[in-house]
Amino acid sequence: MQKIKILGVIILFSLSLNITAQRPGGGQGRDMPTIGILSGTVYDEQGTPVEYATVSLFSMRDSKLVTGGITNSKGYFKIKEIKLGAYKVKIKFIGFNTKEIKGIYLFPKGKGKGQGTEQDLGKIKLEGSSVEIDDVNVVADKSHVQYKIDKKIVNVSQDVNSAGGSAVDILENTPSVNVDIDGNVELRGSSNFTVLIDGKPTVLEASEVLQQIPANVIENIEIITNPSAKFDADGAAGIINVIMKKKKQIGFNGVVNLSAGTRDKYKGNVLLNYKVGKFNFSGGLDYRNDMRYGSGMQDRITYYPDTSYYMSYNGDRNMHIYGYGFQGGIDYYINDNNTISISGRSGTREFSRNSKSYYYEWTNPSNIDDYYLRDNDLGYDGASYNLNLNYNLKFKKPDQKLDVLLYYSNWDGKRFDDQYKYITDENQIIIDDNPEKRKTDQLTPRDQYRYQFDFTSPIGTNGILEAGYHGRYDISTSDYLYSIFNESTDEWELDTDISNKADFTRNIQAIYGTYTSKILDFDYKLGFRTEYTDRLIYMYSTGNEFVVNRLDFFPSAYLTKELNEKQQLQLSYSRRLNRPRNRNLNPFPNYSDPLNVRVGNPNLEPEFVDSYEFNFQNRFKKSFISAEAFYRRKNNLITRVNLLGEDNVIYRTYSNLNHDNSLGLELTANLQFNKWWKLSGSSSGYYYSIIGEIDNEDISNESFNWNLRLNNTFSFKSNTRIQLTGFYTGPSVTAQGSREAFYFANVAVRQDFLKKKFSLTAQIRDIFNTMGHSFTSETDDFYTYSEFTREGQVLTLSLTYRINNYKEKRNKGRNGDDDMEGIDMNQ
Structure with a gap:
């Protein structure tokens, strides 16, 4: 029986919560204690955490599925109560190649190949799947819209039509959102919603600020139609949270955008x-x-x-x-x-x-x-x-x-x-x-x-x-x-x-x-x-x-x-x-x-x-x-x-x-x-x-x-x-x-x-x-x-x-x- 913990709405400051899931058994010996813990953090090729990636733990002895988990909003997973034994891990998510890590020995250190009963796999990178055919070379990018159980995430880099536009142009192609010819936005038929920028409020009216933000500087937009009590109660229809681009790799980097219509x-x-x-x-x-x-x-x-x-x-x-x-x-x-x-x-x-x-x-x-x-x-x-x-x-x-x-x-x-x-x-x-x-x-x-x-x-x-x-x-x-x-x-x-x-x-x-x-x-x-x-x-x-x-x-x-x-x-x-x-x-x-x-x-x-x-x-x-x-x-x-x-x-x-x-x-x-x-x-x-x-x-x-x-x-x-x-x-x-x-x-x-x-x-x-x-x-x-x-x-x-x-x-x-x-x- 699978047990999975998915910890709910995480918006204002992307709080990192542990998400776990377990399945009893595992073929590691009936007398082995269930004290093993395995954790790690999953990223994509751009260094962005991958949320809701499935993490599956297999027995090295018979390749049977033992237990598993799902990553949280920070890409982090932690699987507890694992029977001690030898395992391999497979990590999957839509649009990425399956990542397999072998040779995980959950035994006390000093006992054979034992690496410890609690192990952190560190940063794990998933690569976008790529397939070549005669006339096409496809790299599986993020989906235009990712559907989480508590929100929708619009990945702006996948919306070619918004190039040179504003946040309103992105929202025109977003589920749950309607935009009229004047750029006025409705969330599920209501104009009564709250706009946040990186989880913070704005002094401007909702439609005004959305028309002002250039699409090129937005990383993604989160649509939250049923926010938790952690968020301000304002906005009867919910929250539109605009996440701006923030790249913090070592050294110097940047982007320049120009457009004319x-x-x-x-x-x-x-x-x-x-x-x-x-x-x-x-x-x-x-x-x-x-x-x-x-x-x-x-x-x-x-x-x-x-x-x-x-x-x-x-x-x-x-x-x-x-x-x-x-x-x-x-x-x-x-x-x-x-x-x-x-x-x-x-x-x-x-x-x-x-x-x-x-x-x-x-x-x-x-x-x-x-x-x-x-x-x-x-x-x-x-x-x-x-x-x-x-x-x-x-x-x-x-x-x-x-x-x-x-x-x-x-x-x-x-x-x-x-x-x-x-x-x-x-x-x-x-x-x-x-x-x-x-x-x-x-x-x-x-x-x-x-x-x-x-x-x-x-x-x-x-x-x-x-x-x-x-x-x-x-x-x-x-x-x-x-x-x-x-x-x-x-x-x-x-x-x-x-x-x-x-x-x-x-x-x-x-x-x-x-x-x-x-x-x-x-x-x-x-x-x-x-x-x-x-x-x-x-x-x-x-x-x-x-x-x-x-x-x-x-x-x-x-x-x-x-x-x-x-x-x-x-x-x-x-x-x-x-x-x-x-x-x-x-x-x-x-x-x-x-x-x-x-x-x-x-x-x-x-x-x-x-x-x-x-x-x-x-x-x-x-x-x-x-x-x-x-x-x-x-x-x-x-x-x-x-x-x-x-x-x-x-x-x-x-x-x-x-x-x-x-x-x-x-x-x-x-x-x-x-x-x-x-x-x-x-x-x-x-x-x-x-x-x-x-x-x-x-x-x-x-x-x-x-x-x-x-x-x-x-x-x-x-x-x-x-x-x-x-x-x-x-x-x-x-x-x-x-x-x-x-x-x-x-x-x-x-x-x-x-x-x-x-x-x-x-x-x-x-x-x-x-x-x-x-x-x-x-x-x-x-x-x-x-x-x-x-x-x-x-x-x-x-x-x-x-x-x-x-x-x-x-x-x-x-x-x-x-x-x-x-x-x-x-x-």
């Missing part, structure tokens, strides 16, 4: 690293100047007792993204048990959306018949920086450690919206050169302080205890300035009735604990987190204060069963919340769109989600399939409410009104049809229902939502790789409307040169120019239909240069073979 799209970045003695130095810079073109239209009808009002517009909808940044860090390895690291980043970002839309307004019966052009330029710009101090202490007791994080981040910038309205005729020709001018400038400085103390310790034979204290303090200001241009004085005049200023502070203190162990043939992990929140909103214009003090509890639980070395089941539960954003709390109107005004609700409370998942994974030969059933219920739902005012303006506000349910199944697979063609894909289908009412009107609605994504990769003999991707998402519903289906496809070709020191990638995004979306919103008072499209068939060329990419550090392994540590800085 049709119609003014330019990006570049550099990453450098130098390790000498007890120090590691890293640094980098990035630049982006990117234009994205699109268009939009809207038809609206407003119903009054004796009149119907109509409004229609169409026009351009273009985006400009600009920014540059610098980063650096120092690691000091004091000794084997103490490490301290200091890192930081500074940069500027600008985002603007310019729309030139031609409007036509009329009524029936007719008393309004107006044509005009609205020229809007809205967005944000500013500078940010963050500083991190990490300290890691390893105690004398094996696997006992303390991690300390001190973090500070700052954003000093503003949001802007410049509006110009020109009178036109019915042929869209301007007939008045003096436009009506309005503008808003919203200063939005933000500061975040964070401190974390995380302790890990083994308990007994199989137990692991994690406990910690997390604190964070957020300070932000919204200084909203609304001005109208006075033609007679030729000056901008501040509208003090609309302008406003508010301070937001939030203090969150949390403690957590998790315990992992085994019972019978099951591994389990139980967790509990408590968070105290103190929130204050102060309105300068009225002197009003809105205070929230609350204590919330967040349990989590995981139960895992190894059916055999290839199949695994897990049942998990977690409770999380979604805190309202500052802009949803500000009660003063925001007139960025004069016909659609946003008004916050300072009494808005968090929404809570109870999330259940049941996962099954199966590996066979060089392929993999996974099935994830999930159910999510959100209570105290933050609901967007559209209300029609007497001034014919739609006022959008937010309330805790309803609850919704999502019940579905996600199927994923990595399939290798032959030696040169791999297909990865996923399909998710779920039933969604929203239950409740708005303004005494029942808005209960339901829909079946589904999506499909496919990623074909072809690898050829001449270091050439071709990748074809496609994505489709079906229609969905909202509280007061619906969204139509949309789809798109991309193609990319990458060619490596000069022993992979150089790579050139050519990519075409949205081959068939189909990416767009449409929405319908309808009540008894109004009907709105909107349609938006983005620029398609965009060609991008990307060049990558790797510095000392294959610099080798040779270490003699246990059996005298060379252990080569390389560096893979693809993308």
